[in-house]
Amino acid sequence: MGKLIVSSSPHIRSKESVSRIMWSVIAALMPAVLTGLYVFGLVNLKNIVVGVSVAVLTEALCQRMMHRKITVDDGSAIVTGLLLVMVLPPGLNWWIVAAGSFFAIAIVKQLFGGLGHNIFNPALTARAVLLVSFPIQMTRWLKPFDSLTAATPLAVVKDNLSDKLPMFWDLFIGKTGGSFGETGVLALLAGAAFLFLRKIISWHIPFSYLGVVALLSWIFGRDPLFSILAGGLILGAFFMATDPATTPLTKKGQIFFGVGCGIITVAIRQWGGYPEGVCYSILLMNALTPLIDRYLKPRRFGVTK
Amino acid sequence: MLKYRFGGVHPPDYKELTNAIPIKDASLPSEVNISLSQHGGTPARSIVEPGDKVKCGTKIAESTGPVSSPVHASISGTVKEIKDYFHPVCGSFAAINISSDGRDEKEFFNNVSADNLFPEELRALIREAGVVGLGGAAFPTAVKLDPPKEKPIGSLILNGVECEPYLTSDHRLMLEKPEEIISGAKIVKKILNAANCYLAIEKNKTDAIELMRKKIDKEDGFYLKELAVKYPQGAEKQLIKTLLGREVPNGGLPLDVGVVVNNVGTVLAVYEAVIEGKPLYERVMTVTGSIVKNPQNLRVRIGTKFSHLVRECGGVNRGPAKIIMGGPMMGLAQYSLDVPVVKGTCGIIALAGKEISLSGLNPCLRCGRCVDVCPVGLLPGQISLAAEYGNFDLARQEGALDCIECGACEYICASQRGLVQLIKLAKSQCKRELKNG
Numbered sequence: 001m002g003k004l005i006v007s008s009s010p011h012i013r014s015k016e017s018v019s020r021i022m023w024s025v026i027a028a029l030m031p032a033v034l035t036g037l038y039v040f041g042l043v044n045l046k047n048i049v050v051g052v053s054v055a056v057l058t059e060a061l062c063q064r065m066m067h068r069k070i071t072v073d074d075g076s077a078i079v080t081g082l083l084l085v086m087v088l089p090p091g092l093n094w095w096i097v098a099a100g101s102f103f104a105i106a107i108v109k110q111l112f113g114g115l116g117h118n119i120f121n122p123a124l125t126a127r128a129v130l131l132v133s134f135p136i137q138m139t140r141w142l143k144p145f146d147s148l149t150a151a152t153p154l155a156v157v158k159d160n161l162s163d164k165l166p167m168f169w170d171l172f173i174g175k176t177g178g179s180f181g182e183t184g185v186l187a188l189l190a191g192a193a194f195l196f197l198r199k200i201i202s203w204h205i206p207f208s209y210l211g212v213v214a215l216l217s218w219i220f221g222r223d224p225l226f227s228i229l230a231g232g233l234i235l236g237a238f239f240m241a242t243d244p245a246t247t248p249l250t251k252k253g254q255i256f257f258g259v260g261c262g263i264i265t266v267a268i269r270q271w272g273g274y275p276e277g278v279c280y281s282i283l284l285m286n287a288l289t290p291l292i293d294r295y296l297k298p299r300r301f302g303v304t305k
Numbered sequence: 306m307l308k309y310r311f312g313g314v315h316p317p318d319y320k321e322l323t324n325a326i327p328i329k330d331a332s333l334p335s336e337v338n339i340s341l342s343q344h345g346g347t348p349a350r351s352i353v354e355p356g357d358k359v360k361c362g363t364k365i366a367e368s369t370g371p372v373s374s375p376v377h378a379s380i381s382g383t384v385k386e387i388k389d390y391f392h393p394v395c396g397s398f399a400a401i402n403i404s405s406d407g408r409d410e411k412e413f414f415n416n417v418s419a420d421n422l423f424p425e426e427l428r429a430l431i432r433e434a435g436v437v438g439l440g441g442a443a444f445p446t447a448v449k450l451d452p453p454k455e456k457p458i459g460s461l462i463l464n465g466v467e468c469e470p471y472l473t474s475d476h477r478l479m480l481e482k483p484e485e486i487i488s489g490a491k492i493v494k495k496i497l498n499a500a501n502c503y504l505a506i507e508k509n510k511t512d513a514i515e516l517m518r519k520k521i522d523k524e525d526g527f528y529l530k531e532l533a534v535k536y537p538q539g540a541e542k543q544l545i546k547t548l549l550g551r552e553v554p555n556g557g558l559p560l561d562v563g564v565v566v567n568n569v570g571t572v573l574a575v576y577e578a579v580i581e582g583k584p585l586y587e588r589v590m591t592v593t594g595s596i597v598k599n600p601q602n603l604r605v606r607i608g609t610k611f612s613h614l615v616r617e618c619g620g621v622n623r624g625p626a627k628i629i630m631g632g633p634m635m636g637l638a639q640y641s642l643d644v645p646v647v648k649g650t651c652g653i654i655a656l657a658g659k660e661i662s663l664s665g666l667n668p669c670l671r672c673g674r675c676v677d678v679c680p681v682g683l684l685p686g687q688i689s690l691a692a693e694y695g696n697f698d699l700a701r702q703e704g705a706l707d708c709i710e711c712g713a714c715e716y717i718c719a720s721q722r723g724l725v726q727l728i729k730l731a732k733s734q735c736k737r738e739l740k741n742g
Contacts, residue, residue, distance in 0.1 A: 005661055006626055006640045008726035010712030011654075012316055013468065013662035015721045018670055075400040116670045116720070244672035249684055251677070293687075300704055301311065301681035302542065302555035 019116070020074030021244075024200050028191030029082055029239065035174045035184030039144045040090035042178055047085050050094045054101035055081030059252065062110035076115055080104050083123035083239060086181025087232060087279070088130070090142045096134055100126040116245045123278050124240055131276070139274075141177040152177045153230040153274035171229040182232040190239035204254035205247060205261075206237040211218045212262025220270055236278035246286040253289075253296040260285045306508060308533035309547045312680040314713045316470050316536055318509060322593045322600040324494065328481055330604045331617050333409060337379050337608030338645040339365065339388040340400040343435075345649065346372035351401055357384045360412035361606075362584045365401055368432070374445040375435045378403055379586035379606035381410040391644040393611075393630045393637060398617040399646065414582035416613055419524035420533060425495040427579060434578030435585045435648075440464060440539075440568035443649030446575065449567070450496045450562040457649035458497040459563040463490055463504040463572060465513065466532060466539030469632025470653045474589040475569050477602045479506070479513040484607040485579065486569050487527070489576030494526070497565055503548050504569075505530045507538065536634060537711040541566045543680055555707060570651075579710045586622040588648060594655035596621045605646050611653055612642035627661045634712040664715060666693065667716070675714035675724060681707055685714035689724045692731035708732065 037044055052145035063070045081101050088097060110116040110149035127241065131138045153176050170176055174184030182188075184267035195201045210228055217227035228234070241261055248254050264281035342348040349366035359365060359378040367378040371614060382405040392398035414434070419427065432447035452458055464487070467475040479486060494502050504521060506514050508531050521527040530548055532538055542553040544566060551562040559566055567575075570589065577583040586607055593600035598619030605614060611628065629636040630650055675685040683704045691700040708728050715724040 004626060004638070004640055006638040006641075007663060007664070008723060008729065009633075009635050009710070010716050010725065011627060011629050011636065011662060012660065013664070013716050013718070013721065014314070014316070016717055017676065017721065021670075021672070021719055111703075113668075115668045120398050175665060199398070223337065234317065244670050246671075247670060248342065249673040249676045249686065254673075295682075297532075297684065298676060298679070298682040300555065300683065300707060301546075302552050302557065303682075304708075 018076065019074045021200050022079050024195060024198050024240070025079050026075060026082065028194045029086065029181070031187035032086065032181045032184045032235070033082070035187040036086070036090065036180045039174050039183065039252045040142055040180060044090050046094055046230045047088070047097045047180070048082065051085035051097045051101045052078050053085070054098045055105050058102050058105040059110065063114070066110065068114060071115065074115070077105055080122045084126050085086055086121060086235060087127045089138060089140055090180040092137060096130060096137060102129045102194035103129055109240060118245055119289070120283055121240055121243050121246050124215040124283055128283060129281055143177055144175045150177045152275070153226075154269065168225060168229060171226070177228075177233075179232055184301045185234050186258050188234045188238060192234075195238070200240065200253070201242040202254070204251050205241045205258040208255045208258030209237045209241055209261045209265075212259050213265055216262065218267040220266065227269070229267070231275060232278040236282055237261075238276065240278075241282050241285075246289060248289050248296065249296055250293070250296055252298075253292040256292055256296060257285050257289065260288065306533050307547050309535060309538045309680065311682060312678045312713060313535040313537065314678050314716050315534065315621045316716060318470045318534070320473050320509065322470065322471070323591050323602055324476055324510075325595050326477075326601055328474070328477050328589050328602045328604055331606070331609065332604060333380060333405060333407065334613045334708040336385070336402060336404045337400050337606055338400040338610070338685060339376055339608035340390070340392050340645065340647055341366050341376065342392065342395055342398045343374065343376060343437060343607075343648040344394050345437055346370070346374060346445050346448070348371060348398070349376045351381060351399075353384045353401065355384050355521055356387050358382075359384060359403060359506060360410045362412040362586055364584070366718070372445060374437050374447075375433065376401075377586045379436055379608050380405045381408050382406040388690050391641055393639060393644045393650060400608070407615050409630070414578075414584070415741060416610055419492060419579045422579075424498070427492060427496050430579050430627050431575055434574075434583070436571065436578050437648050438586070439570035439574060439648065439651065441635070441651055443647070446567070446571055449565060450493060451607055452497070453502070456560050457459055457561060457563060458499045458565050459501065460549065460565075461490065461494050461497060461499045461502040462537055462544060462564060462566040463502060463569055464541070464544060464566055465506040465510075465569040466544060467510070468507060468534075468536045468539040469634055469636075470536075471593050471654050472591050472632050473579055473593075474591045474602050474651060476510050476513055478570055478573055478589055479517055481719070482573055485576045486573050487520055487524060487578065489525075489572035489574070490527070490567075491507060492575055492579050493565070493567060493572055499565070500526060502527045503530050504528070505532055505533050505544055505548055507532045509534050511581050532608045537680055537709070537713060540680070540709055540711060542709075588646070588650070590646070590650055592618045593652065595660060596623055596626060596657045598622060598656050607648055608645045610642065611639065611644050611646070614646070615642060615655065615700070619659075621655050623657055626657040628654050629656065634716065635710060662721070664718070664721045664726075667720040667722045668706055669722055670720050672676040672719050674717045674719060678713040678717050680711060680713060681709055683708060685724050685728060686722075686730055689722060691729040692727040692734075697731055697734040700728075701735045705731040706735055
């Protein structure tokens with residue numbers, strides 16, 4: 001008998017791991033990535049490569065500089081890079097993508113402590129920063145199958161050009177203007193279904209989020225289905241608002257989070273200056289997450305109020 | 306079917322390795338090291354000297370306080386020495402070494418008729434026989450059966466859940482000693498003057514459920530309760546919640562809600578003590594794991610070395626390995642095979658290679674899975690972070706002391722974070738601070 005290993009219980013564990021989660025998310029994003037490439041052209045492949053590799057390199061560099069273990073193989077930097085490209089306009093200059101990717105990893109993730117310690121969603125924060133830094137490039141939307149620019153469906157609504165609205169079916173399959181990875185609702189839902197099946201995400205955030213958006217849209221006299229299909233809501237609800245690091249720990253807290261996102265999204269779409277509801281709603285709720293975790297705790301066994 | 310609703314995990318149970326193998330008597334060891342601390346209560350005090358001849362069942366150490374339990378020789382032979390030996394829980398502790406004379410002579414109590422005994426007398430017998438809880442914690446049973454007068458016990462729960470993976474000794478006992486278990490339970494029920502007795506079994510033990518149901522149907526006030534399979538349903542307070550819907554108040558004991566929980570192995574020991582006059586000098590345990598050649602359920606003398614039992618099962622196929630006393634979720638990894646069996650040893654599990662989970666101070670992803678599975682409603686990840694940063698006040702506020710150390714959180718943790726170890730650290734620090742005021 002060789003040496004005996006001694007460590008604390010438990011002595012067995014499930015197959016759950018960070019890399020299994022991250023690689024599942026990457027796999028789940030693939031249908032939407034392919035849809036984006038199909039709709040907006042293969043040239044966007046360059047931005048994907050830039051976004052992902054800058055994210056990975058930045059992560060490795062930061063971890064090296066901070067004397068942390070280099071963990072780029074867990075896939076989390078790839079997820080961030082990929083998600084960032086998906087929320088940026090198709091055909092964006094590659095160096096803007098690179099700057100955003102660097103910002104997301106270096107500032108938003110690593111400077112806050114690395115995996116699990118960041119308060120804000122890195123991809124969305126980077127997007128918000130790019131939007132204020134490069135307002136012109138960041139709001140130039142491409143028309144599907146075409147390199148001409150066109151308004152996104154939400155912008156169309158904002159400007160009351162209702163006769164130019166796309167059909168629901170076009171929204172559903174992604175034949176509309178918008179960010180590179182957010183328009184293919186069908187593809188995104190397929191990926192989300194995969195994440196549900198693998199129990200990587202639960203219904204609490206996305207369903208409370210979508211439910212509130214639908215309800216409030218209906219109250220404000222908008223078409224609830226259009227509100228759900230248009231813009232980045234599906235991508236945001238299933239892939240951004242479910243980011244484990246920046247969302248509440250408890251199911252109760254997650255529902256609260258989703259409801260908050262829904263209210264803010266509709267409020268921005270209704271009264272805001274530009275259609276940025278999803279991105280800011282999630283970032284604002286990210287900021288509230290520590291508070292939500294503090295006040296919405298599970299009921300402790302044997303403790304009565 | 307009943308099910309504990311809060312948290313929990315479903316680890317693969319590996320019970321098929323041993324659940325169909327009848328209990329076998331382990332061969333007599335040439336020597337035993339019987340620890341004066343059988344864990345649970347104050348250690349016993351030796352009443353023998355080196356050179357003394359003892360028989361199997363001779364009392365060799367007596368209890369030293371109200372929450373203490375005497376210890377008996379588990380083989381016949383000569384007391385060689387009393388010194389510190391490996392102890393599976395304490396690391397090192399005073400133990401009595403007895404070398405066998407190979408004759409296995411027995412010394413039991415005088416046979417008495419249990420029917421004529423008062424509860425006090427039954428309790429005294431159980432105490433004198435050194436019966437302790439055999440589910441793992443080894444708390445003196447006589448103390449558990451002596452609740453304060455102002456807290457009457459309405460129900461006795463027999464714990465046959467055995468929700469830890471790998472372990473099958475309780476399962477085999479229910480199949481092989483059903484009548485004795487029920488008789489033991491009746492004695493306990495009489496002592497407590499409890500109206501009902503619930504036997505809880507997880508539904509992965511179909512044969513035991515069927516058999517016990519048949520036997521219990523004839524008994525008044527006995528009920529069999531089938532439980533869904535889920536870990537950690539067998540924990541005392543969780544079991545009470547599942548069966549009776551009562552929640553033991555925070556910091557309280559089962560008797561606060563009128564319940565006593567006994568393991569099926571424990572009531573069997575009660576039966577043997579009272580009816581057969583047999584002190585607790587042996588117990589049934591499972592020796593198993595993927596690298597054990599012939600996993601088995603063994604009846605083992607207290608003080609037998611683990612190495613003897615592993616040999617008894619054909620040895621191990623390969624190493625290096627992890628040797629666990631108890632189940633894989635809550636058991637303790639051993640640093641040597643020289644450690645002896647104590648009364649609370651319900652199994653020995655040998656694991657190797659990929660099966661061994663090693664966790665570290667990996668960053669918490671905040672995924673909340675630990676929160677979902679925690680059976681007592683804690684935020685294990687948050688407590689572990691507080692402990693990691695040395696903020697033990699925060700750990701206590703977050704409920705570190707309520708943790709039952711079931712390990713469900715770490716089992717599911719995506720970061721392979723050493724949650725249980727960190728929470729154990731927080732608990733010991735909090736307790737130290739409370740003690741020092």
